[in-house]
Amino acid sequence: MDVKVGHAHGWVFGLAGLATFGLLVSTATVGHGKAVPRPTRSGPSVTATARAIRPAARPASAGTVARRATHARAVSAPARPSASCRNGYVALTFDDGPDPVSTPRLLAALRRAELRATFFDVGERVAEYPQLARQTVAYGTAVEDHTWDHRSLTGASTSTPALTARQVIAELDRAKQAIASATGRRPQFVRSPYGDTSAAVQRLARELGLIEVGWTVDSNDYAGILTRQLVTNVLQVRAGGVVIMHDAARIPNTIAAVPAIAAGLRARSLCAGRLVPSRSDTPGWEHGTFHARPAAW
Numbered sequence: 316m317d318v319k320v321g322h323a324h325g326w327v328f329g330l331a332g333l334a335t336f337g338l339l340v341s342t343a344t345v346g347h348g349k350a351v352p353r354p355t356r357s358g359p360s361v362t363a364t365a366r367a368i369r370p371a372a373r374p375a376s377a378g379t380v381a382r383r384a385t386h387a388r389a390v391s392a393p394a395r396p397s398a399s400c401r402n403g404y405v406a407l408t409f410d411d412g413p414d415p416v417s418t419p420r421l422l423a424a425l426r427r428a429e430l431r432a433t434f435f436d437v438g439e440r441v442a443e444y445p446q447l448a449r450q451t452v453a454y455g456t457a458v459e460d461h462t463w464d465h466r467s468l469t470g471a472s473t474s475t476p477a478l479t480a481r482q483v484i485a486e487l488d489r490a491k492q493a494i495a496s497a498t499g500r501r502p503q504f505v506r507s508p509y510g511d512t513s514a515a516v517q518r519l520a521r522e523l524g525l526i527e528v529g530w531t532v533d534s535n536d537y538a539g540i541l542t543r544q545l546v547t548n549v550l551q552v553r554a555g556g557v558v559i560m561h562d563a564a565r566i567p568n569t570i571a572a573v574p575a576i577a578a579g580l581r582a583r584s585l586c587a588g589r590l591v592p593s594r595s596d597t598p599g600w601e602h603g604t605f606h607a608r609p610a611a612w
């Protein structure tokens with residue numbers, strides 16, 4: 316969907332200030348979807364700051380819009396693939412947000428690179444930072460379900476007991492409701508934390524109207540690798556592929572990698588698309604196949 320261009324310009328500027336502040340207050344770390352325990356909630360001081368700063372950003376942007384509407388349109392048009400997409404689409408996905416430090420910076424980087432993506436957000440974080448989930452959708456990206464509190468549904472990666480069917484339903488549905496309430500859009504897809512899934516989890520997801528999505532390329536961004544290596548990992552993706560990255564304050568290299576990822580995709584005439592349901596299997600996921608594929612927004 317399109318974003319009002321003038322608003323978007325001021326919005327990015329306003330959130331840049333928020334991001335800068337967030338770096339100073341040193342928020343809690345966010346775990347990777349695969350190998351690290353679930354995210355630690357950020358402290359109340361960050362929440363209060365996010366609430367305090369955001370309203371101030373909006374009036375400033377409105378003034379800018381009124382005076383410089385033409386300029387704003389030129390520099391901050393909604394992200395659309397300007398390159399040829401003749402070789403097809405890939406899906407860029409970012410897990411574990413929203414995060415008051417990382418999400419605004421990541422959205423700004425995506426905007427500058429004219430990329431759109433899919434965010435698999437953690438329900439309790441959406442409930443804590445609903446405005447960030449809203450802004451993610453307003454930017455033109457999708458916010459999907461990454462469970463309520465990022466616990467392993469099967470226990471495979473965390474050596475914890477598998478959740479009961481009732482618990483799995485609660486994990487998926489509670490996050491789904493939080494996202495719908497914050498953004499006005501109901502999630503269509505879910506990604507299990509750590510990729511820990513099973514036939515039972517997938518069936519329960521389907522009963523809730525959610526399609527489980529894995530990945531075909533792991534960026535390994537959570538491992539603290541150099542930006543250049545991260546870019547190389549991501550650009551291994553082929554048409555139809557799904558890349559997993561993270562929206563997390565402790566992984567700034569992911570944001571730093573965005574311009575080179577955009578350039579690399581453009582050079583191969585690949586575009587970053589949205590996820591759509593697919594009847595055929597998408598292979599390559601370490602935990603099996605899934606039924607979604609990238610397509611034009």
Ligand SMILES: [Zn+2]
Pocket residue numbers: 346347348349410411461465508509
């Ligand atoms: Zn995750």
